[in-house]
Amino acid sequence: MVKRILADVKKRNPNEPEFHQAVEEVLESIAPVLDKHPEYREAKIADRLVEPERQILFRVPWVDDKGQVQVNRGFRIQFNSAIGPYKGGLRFHPSVYIGIIKFLGFEQILKNALTTLPMGGSKGGSDFDPKGKSDNEVMRFCQSFMAELYRYIGPDTDVPAGDIGVGSREIGYMYGMYKKIRNEFTGVLTGKGLDWGGSLVRTEATGYGLIYFLLEMLKDLGKNIKGATVVSSGSGNVSIYAVQKLQQLGAKVVAMSDSNGYIVDHNGIDLKTVQRLKEVERKRIKDYVKEHPKAEYVEGCNGIWSVKCDIALPNATQNEIDEKAAKKLVENGCYAVAEGANMPSTPEAIKVFLKNKIAFGPAKAANAGGVATSGLEMCQNSMRLSWSFEETNKRLEKIMQSIHAQAKAAAQEYGQPGNLVVGANIAGFEKVARSMLAQGIV
Ligand code: NDP
Numbered sequence: 001m002v003k004r005i006l007a008d009v010k011k012r013n014p015n016e017p018e019f020h021q022a023v024e025e026v027l028e029s030i031a032p033v034l035d036k037h038p039e040y041r042e043a044k045i046a047d048r049l050v051e052p053e054r055q056i057l058f059r060v061p062w063v064d065d066k067g068q069v070q071v072n073r074g075f076r077i078q079f080n081s082a083i084g085p086y087k088g089g090l091r092f093h094p095s096v097y098i099g100i101i102k103f104l105g106f107e108q109i110l111k112n113a114l115t116t117l118p119m120g121g122s123k124g125g126s127d128f129d130p131k132g133k134s135d136n137e138v139m140r141f142c143q144s145f146m147a148e149l150y151r152y153i154g155p156d157t158d159v160p161a162g163d164i165g166v167g168s169r170e171i172g173y174m175y176g177m178y179k180k181i182r183n184e185f186t187g188v189l190t191g192k193g194l195d196w197g198g199s200l201v202r203t204e205a206t207g208y209g210l211i212y213f214l215l216e217m218l219k220d221l222g223k224n225i226k227g228a229t230v231v232s233s234g235s236g237n238v239s240i241y242a243v244q245k246l247q248q249l250g251a252k253v254v255a256m257s258d259s260n261g262y263i264v265d266h267n268g269i270d271l272k273t274v275q276r277l278k279e280v281e282r283k284r285i286k287d288y289v290k291e292h293p294k295a296e297y298v299e300g301c302n303g304i305w306s307v308k309c310d311i312a313l314p315n316a317t318q319n320e321i322d323e324k325a326a327k328k329l330v331e332n333g334c335y336a337v338a339e340g341a342n343m344p345s346t347p348e349a350i351k352v353f354l355k356n357k358i359a360f361g362p363a364k365a366a367n368a369g370g371v372a373t374s375g376l377e378m379c380q381n382s383m384r385l386s387w388s389f390e391e392t393n394k395r396l397e398k399i400m401q402s403i404h405a406q407a408k409a410a411a412q413e414y415g416q417p418g419n420l421v422v423g424a425n426i427a428g429f430e431k432v433a434r435s436m437l438a439q440g441i442v
Contacts, residue, residue, distance in 0.1 A: 002027040016099030022106050029425035045433045054078040058148045062140045076124035079105040082435040084118030089163030091125035110428025111364040114403045117375035130165050142173035155186040161374050162191045187381025190374035199377035201392040207241025209369015212400035214338045217359045226250035231309040233257045234316030235278045238340040255307045258285040262304040265295035308332040314344035323348035330356045339363035365407050365424035372399045
């Protein structure tokens with residue numbers, strides 16, 4: 001049955017390898033659940049799960065600083081609303097096409113289910129590249145993007161957030177346009193500024209959540225984070241706050257990267273420098289070595305996985321760890337990998353980790369802290385109040401512990417103890433499947 005569904009997906013969505021990869025992993029994991037539940041098979045739950053409820057494609061015209069008209073493409077895939085309003089980020093990156101948005105939207109369904117909060121799955125974005133654009137150009141693009149997207153979203157319908165290339169600046173411009181068109185102040189986007197409805201901890205949430213999840217993995221291994229050597233790829237939102245939490249806990253982070261290359265600093269990365277370069281000055285990671293001459297810069301980002309470490313955190317982008325990189329990590333004595341980015345390990349790399357008994361935290365569980373805190377932002381917006389940093393952080397920590405517990409229990413129940421890939425897929429799927437079944441064929 002699973003083979004037939006995957007063949008259908010490939011036929012219906014040709015030339016979308018990232019989407020096929022995400023579906024294949026989930027279908028493989030949930031096959032025993034489908035075997036156990038004839039009612040899911042009869043109601044074609046899996047067939048319905050892999051087909052988005054709605055796909056929106058639109059033109060985004062805007063004018064650059066030279067007065068030239070530019071045209072980009074906008075996407076929003078509302079994948080599944082069985083357990084709550086659609087929820088998922090927006091990605092602005094030149095590599096964006098419908099296959100990337102579908103893979104991310106599909107992953108989001110099960111990830112959101114794991115958070116324990118009522119959120120369906122969606123994702124969106126554009127092939128717009130914010131790199132090298134002025135603030136005014138980014139603003140005009142975001143306004144044009146929202147001038148179309150506003151028709152399809154709403155605080156009880158679909159609540160977008162940030163992702164690669166979409167941070168607080170972009171969320172601000174999009175929120176301003178939504179408010180102007182709709183004439184209403186609602187929690188339609190998350191990741192908002194703290195002065196206008198944002199939640200404390202949202203900025204840190206994915207990175208911090210990843211480390212809370214990692215701590216649960218380490219507990220099972222009987223290892224301590226203090227003194228561990230860590231490599232964290234990327235130097236964006238997820239990587240920066242994962243590194244911040246690691247350093248607070250006494251771990252030593254020796255390498256970070258961007259899409260051009262990576263830095264190695266055996267004294268431990270100076271995060272303040274990275275934050276200033278990337279968050280404030282919007283410069284490249286290679287500029288780090290100008291201020292820290294003992295550190296080394298290497299052009300090209302894949303080599304980062306050859307840097308010796310105890311713990312590897314792929315926090316940049318999809319398929320950044322391939323089989324070769326995974327083998328290198330194993331050879332170097334790495335004992336835990338937790339995914340901050342979405343689908344950063346190829347299927348072959350995951351096989352290497354599982355075969356070598358490396359503790360492996362898959363993205364949809366390990367990086368769910370971002371969307372979980374977005375859920376907490378929605379909750380605060382509905383109540384029109386805001387929680388303290390400590391309270392929100394505590395809730396995030398509890399949610400991450402719960403996600404780990406759910407994935408671990410499901411893996412155990414289905415005879416694959418310790419396999420959090422299978423566990424996270426099954427635990428997320430069961431919640432969505434039960435809800436779809438209860439709501440009939442819609
Ligand atoms: P950012 O845009 O803040 O940062 C992305 C980082 O990854 C940048 O350092 C970027 O480098 C680097 N990067 C991008 N593409 C590549 C590439 N092809 N090779 C190597 N490095 C690359 O994004 P986020 O930190 O928000 O997102 C990172 C990952 O985490 C994504 O997979 C995203 O889907 C996932 N994620 C994010 C969440 C969030 O809350 N932000 C929540 C859950 C998952 P450069 O500066 O050169 O572009």
